[in-house]
């Protein structure tokens with residue numbers, strides 16, 4: 001992957017000035033490259049990684065395994081895209097193995113998730129079955145640990 | 160005469176040690192240690208923690224009961240792994256049974272190498288500025304250190320001409336350290352070939368300290384030991400401290416012809432017995448995934464290097480772009496103070512620790528060593544502070 005994308009993946013807030021220094025390019029080149037990535041859709045957005053456990057929100061997240069029948073035209077795509085449109089659905093992945101789609105669904109409470117599954121998801125033509133697991137506590141998200149621990153103190157000067 | 164006469168108490172500390180100066184780094188360390196909130200560019204070790212799979216492997220080994228001695232030469236499986244790694248990475252073939260010894264860091268390997276080879280009065284050539292241990296280790300073995308100053312204008316390269324100037328009939332050893340601590344210098348293959356020819360002509364032995372070999376940013380590192388006819392007269396020292404961020408594990412190894420390993424082994428066996436078993440288990444794990452671990456660190460360091468150099472350029476601080484290791488060695492001669500004064504002032508005014516170049520030999524005076532193996536956040540803040548410090552002078 002392009003080094004620029006590698007850096008932005010770990011810190012999307014890195015300034016063009018610093019990026020330019022790290023990559024030995026001019027700020028203008030960096031800005032143009034980022035604009036290009038945004039335009040052609042390689043960069044699809046920027047988000048903060050939040051530890052919701054530390055907040056007083058009562059959202060629940062469910063991880064749902066879905067079995068579906070592939071359709072004659074479009075295979076799994078058609079249903080997957082349809083499911084992706086729901087705003088409570090955060091992520092959708094096509095999987096190999098015992099089920100086909102893996103969804104991450106977030107909603108206000110358990111009841112809402114339950115009704116999403118029974119009324120919206122399960123009723124889609126082609127969905128054969130669902131298995132819903134509720135997420136209890138995040139430890140690591142997007143490569144970032146959700147709890148920081150004290151750093152082991154290092155020497156300040158050494159040969 | 161110094162006798163055991165009770166009226167004339169003898170000096171407690173051996174004379175040879177008396178004459179050995181304290182490391183300049185230790186004085187500076189004492190000052191830094193007394194301060195809080197210092198951002199340090201002064202450490203000769205990676206800012207990363209050791210990759211998790213390596214730490215995990217040593218915990219597992221501990222649980223399994225790896226708590227005893229190992230063979231003097233080190234665990235055979237580790238020597239085999241080192242042999243395979245050196246062959247693959249540097250194209251040099253060493254027999255794990257008789258040409259490799261596992262040591263407590265390159266530090267011990269260097270000490271063993273010098274003690275195994277040096278007779279009193281033998282001269283040891285090395286390029287300077289250099290790692291702080293070289294001269295003291297030579298002197299502790301009653302050898303004569305012969306530093307060869309290198310210059311920023313040449314990117315701290317070592318040339319055959321410089322060597323020819325210093326070589327005498329007493330010269331026995333040449334120590335090479337590329338990429339170099341503290342300058343980040345590397346040596347192009349062509350220069351290495353010239354040096355190899357020089358070594359053969361004068362019948363010298365080379366000790367090559369390859370501890371930064373993996374951290375070469377532009378060209379893959381080439382070892383002098385891989386040149387025709389050189390393996391027989393080379394001691395290849397390597398370790399896990401830098402490229403694997405394992406300084407605290409204290410693990411290294413030496414590869415050399417059997418006769419030399421046997422001699423080093425004699426000292427090692429009676430003074431160290433063996434390297435710690437947990438560190439050996441960790442190092443074995445480190446070699447299982449060497450490429451991925453190292454590529455990740457090298458890529459990160461390269462960006463940090465670029466960032467530091469671009470920042471120095473903006474400050475008009477002259478430097479030679481480091482091609483390897485993780486240090487920049489900018490020149491502060493225009494500021495009309497010694498490197499020690501500069502480092503102390505910078506510490507006092509902006510709480511940034513750098514190492515005075517004079518710690519790395521007389522030819523390091525006028526420079527400061529700045530490590531870019533810190534976190535990017537620290538590096539950014541340090542650059543802001545150094546720029547402010549320079550602007551206020």
Ligand SMILES: Cc1ncc(COP(=O)(O)O)c(C=O)c1O
Pocket residue numbers: 159203263264265266267290336339340368370398399400406409410411
């Ligand atoms: C050039 C050089 N050689 C050797 C060493 C010592 O390394 P080790 O941790 O393997 O003893 C260092 C550490 O800073 C170094 O920079």
